[in-house]
Amino acid sequence: MSNIVCLHGKSGLPSCPAGPQGLDLRFSVTLADGRSVTARRVLVATGLKDVLPEVPGLAEHWGQSVVHCPYCHGWEVRDELIGILATGPASIGHAFLFRQLTEDLTYFTQGIDLDEETRTRFAARNIRIVDTPVQEVVDNEDGTLGGVRLTDGQVVARRVIAVATRMEARTEGLDGLKLPVEDLPGNMGRRFASGMAGTTEVAGVWVAGNATDLAAQVGASAAAGALAGAHINSMLATADTNAALAATPAR
Known part of the structure; x- marks a missing residue:
């Protein structure tokens, strides 16, 4: 799998179904091999690095x-x-x-x-x-x-x-998202700030696992990823329904 070189929100991409409040969220991911892929939503599960x-x-x-x-x-x-x-x-x-x-x-x-x-x-x-x-x-x-x-x-x-160790969320290639980060007390580490189900202040971006919960072990990280994925899917289902409704001719 290619490494992510850069991930950022990008305008001017092909249209996709509008989400709640008419948001048409798209993201562009540039890979190390030069390819570029796009997505409507992003889940960051990059884990952490231990600083010795x-x-x-x-x-x-x-x-x-x-x-x-x-x-x-x-x-x-x-x-x-x-x-x-x-x-x-x-x-x-x-x-x-x-x-x-x-x-x-x-x-x-x-x-x-x-x-x-x-x-x-x-x-x-x-x-x-x-x-x-x-x-x-x-x-x-x-x-x-x-x-x-x-x-x-x-x-x-x-x-x-x-x-x-000091634990720090892996942020390589994610600068374009401008995700908020926070330091833990006692120089314990730095993580991506998140809310319920891994939501962030950046619309359309979720975080899960050690990227936001530095102490989570495998079971907790997997559960957080599943919860975030379900939340994303629910949001996309609502966006698709809203788009279909908007495209339906009035009777």
């Missing part, structure tokens, strides 16, 4: 020994030497969740302050705290993740690094 901290060696292990979700990856990393690479306040809760999966958990603060109450709670759960910043991820001879090197030169052995 800029720590050398981290991205190379993403999706294998570098993970982000205890519910997605917990079974595979259970009982391993796990390190939490702090990215913000959300990483504190992250630590308690991964502590349920291992007896050996280390929390790397990365310069983010931990108050005394949190340090006390970590101590109660035997979560080791390392305040010296991580300089890079180091590998074993076989290429697997071996641990992290701190800025003081010390290497802390870890088999898994858990990191709360």
